[in-house]
Amino acid sequence: MGLNPNKRKRSKKKYYKKHSEEIKKYTENYRQKRLKEWKTYFETNYGSKTNCQICNKLIGFFTGDSTTSVAWDHKNGKSELIKGSPVGWLQHHYPTPENIAIWESCKFGILCHQCNRRLMTFNRIHWLKKAIKYAESQ
Numbered sequence: 571m572g573l574n575p576n577k578r579k580r581s582k583k584k585y586y587k588k589h590s591e592e593i594k595k596y597t598e599n600y601r602q603k604r605l606k607e608w609k610t611y612f613e614t615n616y617g618s619k620t621n622c623q624i625c626n627k628l629i630g631f632f633t634g635d636s637t638t639s640v641a642w643d644h645k646n647g648k649s650e651l652i653k654g655s656p657v658g659w660l661q662h663h664y665p666t667p668e669n670i671a672i673w674e675s676c677k678f679g680i681l682c683h684q685c686n687r688r689l690m691t692f693n694r695i696h697w698l699k700k701a702i703k704y705a706e707s708q
């Protein structure tokens with residue numbers, strides 16, 4: 571017979587509270603380790619730097635600085651298998667052949683952060699057409 575569920579929950583909470591710094595450090599190390607492996611994968615496939623697909627700015631992978639780093643764009647209105655943050659997903663998955671297949675199936679756009687911020691994810695084409703019409707009107 572183990573602990574009852576409430577006691578187990580309290581015990582888990584206590585354990586987490588006591589070791590939270592170590593757990594955070596451990597989790598962060600694994601996230602960084604996974605990103606480092608993905609960085610190697612991207613640099614092997616795209617080169618150490620690539621260009622923003624809109625403004626052509628030269629950007630790198632996980633540079634630690636959003637002004638020089640790639641932003642992955644949900645180009646297909648979040649119909650992609652990875653619906654949430656692409657980098658969040660990368661932090662939780664190693665680049666195994668299965669995960670690479672999932673990643674590649676998403677066909678994320680490669681943008682600089684500035685272009686990515688300016689683009690909306692949903693109804694993009696419709697909105698852009700209206701924005702162009704507005705910009706061209708006198």
Ligand SMILES: [Zn+2]
Pocket residue numbers: 622623624625626627681682683684685686
């Ligand atoms: Zn750009």
